[in-house]
Amino acid sequence: MSLLDVTDLRVSFPTADGVVQAVRGVSFSVDTGRTLGIVGESGSGKTVLTQTLLGLTPGSQVSGTAMFNGVNLIGLGPDQMRRIRGEQIAVVFQDPLTSLHPLYRVGWQIAEMIRAHDKSVSRKQARERAIDLLGRVGIPQPSRRVDDYPHQFSGGMRQRAMIAMALSLSPKLIIADEPTTALDATVQAQILDLLLRLQQESDTALIMITHDLGVIADIADEVMVMYAGRAAEKASKHDIFYAPHHPYTKGLLESIPRSSAAADRLKPITGQPPSLIHLPSGCAFHPRCAYVMDRCLTEEPQLRSVGDAGAHKSACWLPAAAIGTAEAAEAARRRAVGEGRHAAAARVAEEIAASPEGSVIA
Numbered sequence: 308m309s310l311l312d313v314t315d316l317r318v319s320f321p322t323a324d325g326v327v328q329a330v331r332g333v334s335f336s337v338d339t340g341r342t343l344g345i346v347g348e349s350g351s352g353k354t355v356l357t358q359t360l361l362g363l364t365p366g367s368q369v370s371g372t373a374m375f376n377g378v379n380l381i382g383l384g385p386d387q388m389r390r391i392r393g394e395q396i397a398v399v400f401q402d403p404l405t406s407l408h409p410l411y412r413v414g415w416q417i418a419e420m421i422r423a424h425d426k427s428v429s430r431k432q433a434r435e436r437a438i439d440l441l442g443r444v445g446i447p448q449p450s451r452r453v454d455d456y457p458h459q460f461s462g463g464m465r466q467r468a469m470i471a472m473a474l475s476l477s478p479k480l481i482i483a484d485e486p487t488t489a490l491d492a493t494v495q496a497q498i499l500d501l502l503l504r505l506q507q508e509s510d511t512a513l514i515m516i517t518h519d520l521g522v523i524a525d526i527a528d529e530v531m532v533m534y535a536g537r538a539a540e541k542a543s544k545h546d547i548f549y550a551p552h553h554p555y556t557k558g559l560l561e562s563i564p565r566s567s568a569a570a571d572r573l574k575p576i577t578g579q580p581p582s583l584i585h586l587p588s589g590c591a592f593h594p595r596c597a598y599v600m601d602r603c604l605t606e607e608p609q610l611r612s613v614g615d616a617g618a619h620k621s622a623c624w625l626p627a628a629a630i631g632t633a634e635a636a637e638a639a640r641r642r643a644v645g646e647g648r649h650a651a652a653a654r655v656a657e658e659i660a661a662s663p664e665g666s667v668i669a
């Protein structure tokens with residue numbers, strides 16, 4: 308059993324326009340000392356998925372289980388959840404200003420967090436702990452900066468302060484939701500290094516949410532690629548980068564700039580993410596998929612093993628041999644498309660090809 312085992316989690320929001328199916332049956336596990344990277348476009352359900360684990364999606368309808376350290380987080384009462392949140396599971400958000408109160412000193416906020424969870428800690432001890440934590444996350448002159456207000460910190464320092472706050476109660480799991488998106492590349496790399504170092508020091512489990520495969524390359528052990536509220540592909544970091552199976556994963560890889568010289572070979576993924584109220588039939592990726600086949604229009608593929616080890620899973624109708632970026636894999640994809648694409652899918656493929664960034668496989 309892992310530290311966190313999520314099984315068939317579904318989250319939807321009834322709205323005036325219809326039911327938003329934000330998370331549609333997602334399962335994953337995270338072990339102590341490991342990092343799970345969750346990657347996907349905006350709106351794919353990454354934040355809703357993890358906020359639901361912490362009871363932070365009011366108004367949602369939730370089913371499934373999320374066993375954390377022997378406790379099912381789904382349906383937990385507010386008091387029990389408050390004890391777990393912060394103390395056992397900490398969250399680092401993209402924008403620290405949403406979590407740091409602008410009118411209170413940074414150190415005071417960290418100290419209060421410590422005291423709120425452990426009344427036996429004195430004000431003086433909590434302040435000393437805050438100074439120690441600010442030092443650990445690389446804030447210079449922490450005994451002086453502990454009395455600064457959030458606006459006196461740079462963006463990178465605020466993010467470090469957030470991490471200090473997350474660490475203050477020695478959680479077993481940290482959920483970092485786009486923690487570096489607002490930062491420039493150098494500071495981003497420093498923050499990722501910091502998270503990794505702290506994780507290794509204390510053997511914490513980490514869930515890193517990002518839309519940036521570069522961040523995944525730096526930090527993840529296992530990766531879950533999300534598309535339209537589902538896991539499109541799950542694999543080790545190595546397999547995601549060197550042996551992708553799902554065309555969406557392949558598209559994400561082809562759309563990241565590796566170097567400025569390669570910029571002219573970038574292939575953005577065609578089209579827009581789908582509406583989560585009116586989902587496409589069959590495979591939700593089919594209106595954007597260059598490999599679309601007839602069955603993709605009507606049958607939704609489930610995750611199934613594609614690699615040898617069994618840990619590599621993809622939700623796509625292409626054969627298991629269509630794995631990786633080599634010519635043999637592309638030939639396997641072309642063969643499958645040749646056999647599986649008839650009039651209906653051919654029309655969809657033509658529409659994709661006619662779009663500005665379109666390409667067609669046949």
Ligand SMILES: Nc1ncnc2c1ncn2[C@@H]1O[C@H](COP(=O)(O)OP(=O)(O)OP(=O)(O)O)[C@@H](O)[C@H]1O
Nearest residue numbers: 320327329348349350351352353354355356518583
């Ligand atoms: N309270 C809510 N009511 C209705 N729909 C919601 C609510 N919260 C989120 N959603 C919808 O759920 C879907 C998933 O949102 P989510 O924030 O999880 O995406 P994300 O993958 O984190 O995107 P981003 O990369 O932009 O942060 C979106 O379509 C969003 O509009």
Ligand code: SF4
Nearest residue numbers: 590593596603623624
């Ligand atoms: S080949 Fe079919 S099942 Fe696979 S991603 Fe494309 S549309 Fe979906």
Ligand SMILES: [Mg+2]
Nearest residue numbers: 353354355484
């Ligand atoms: Mg998000």
